[in-house]
Amino acid sequence: MPGQLYVVATPIGNLGDMVPRAVEVLHAVDLIAAEDTRHSGRLLKHLGIDTPLVAYHDHSDERQMGRVLDMLVQGQTVALISDAGTPLISDPGYRLVREARLRDIRVTPIPGACAAIAALSASGLPSDRFSFEGFPPPKTAARVKRFETLAGSAQTMIFYESPHRILDTLTDMIATFGSDREAVLAREITKTFETFLTGTLTTILQQVCADSNQQKGEMVVMVKGNVDAVSASEAEQLRILKTLLDDLPVGKFAQLRDAHEMRLQPAVERRKQHRRDQRPASRIQM
DSSP states (O other): OOOEEEEEOBOSSOGGGOOHHHHHHHHHSSEEEESOHHHHHHHHHHHTOOOOEEEOOTTSOHHHHHHHHHHHHTTOEEEEEOSSBSTTSSSSOHHHHHHHHHTTOEEEEEOOOOHHHHHHHTTOSOOSSEEEEESOOSSHHHHHHHHHHHTTOOSEEEEEEOGGGHHHHHHHHHHHHOTTOEEEEEESTTSTTOEEEEEEHHHHHHHHHHOGGGGSSOEEEEEOOOTTOOOHHHHHHHHHHHHHHTTSOHHHHHHHHHHHHHHHHHHHHHHHHHHHHHSOOOOOOO
């Protein structure tokens, strides 16, 4: 019978966030596959775990992944961990998990810390719809191109960024998303110097430029979606109507236009309600 692969989340800063189930699994498995054995070795020592440890990341050669898969096929258990947070979320593990699934090996998540979700939960930005975009490209041209493809997105966008690129990234975001787009920069989440900078992209850039401490540590940048974005289906309907305007009699076009507006009315009302919800509550004069 095949073994079992556990995808185990570890703390992103505060060791108190290590969940008991994760500790039990790391004690019990036959092998722990870690992104960096030296980094993870310190965590395991702190937890009193002496399970055998091997290095594994998505750039490992085929032989290393093959050895781990062979153990699983033979019925042994393996835990996959990254340096911090949940594996595969901008961390290694995708190739191993996919190959395990293709071999009908059971893969079990052990939930825990995730910087993206922790940051979003405390950001104050809309969380009903969001996309995780990982690290933006390091080169300016590629980064701007990526942001341009996201500029019309209606959902909150979550990015990771490194300290030495944060100023360039915020500058490029202002150029593509707009200077007044609402955003949040979360830094050093769960650690001693945790901070959340809120406001527009411009005000956040100003704060980061003014305080060098805000240019250090692990960073999550969250950008509010474009509330005026038109969905792809709505855009296509508008395109068709504009085309028909050139070919149809005025009376016939008016009938089609009225029918189209009736279909769009629920979406329009939702956007109006969303704008109303975003307005600050008026203070009651006593």
